[in-house]
Amino acid sequence: MSRKEKISDEIADIKQEIESYVQNKIDLTKLHVAEDLSKLTAGLAVRLLLFYIAFFVLLFLSMAAAYAIGSYTNNMVTGFIVVAGFYLLVGILFYLLRGILINRPIIKSFIHLFFPNYTKYEQ
16 A cells, blocks of 8 residues: 555545544534423423413412402402502512513523523623
8 A cells, every 4th residue: 555545545534533523513412402492391381381370379369369358348349459459569560670570580591501501690
């Protein structure tokens, strides 16, 4: 075997190794994306289920509170107006504090999901 053939074989081997490495990196990236998406989907499903449960608990507790206030004041309409006013106040507070209560935790959870080693998010 001549020296040119040896070098040619070595170059072919290096090329094959590089192609194999690139393909393995692509496959690893696909696996990481699939893992992150499955975590995201599972987390959303759990949160959605908990939201539905909390919604119905809150609905029935609100109705019970409205009837209790209505019985206490001898006017059912007053009970429902007091409960509705409470929810209006909570809604206004949520709207005013949405950056702190909603936006920041969602951004942090996405950062921790996709970049688990990054812990310096403060804004």
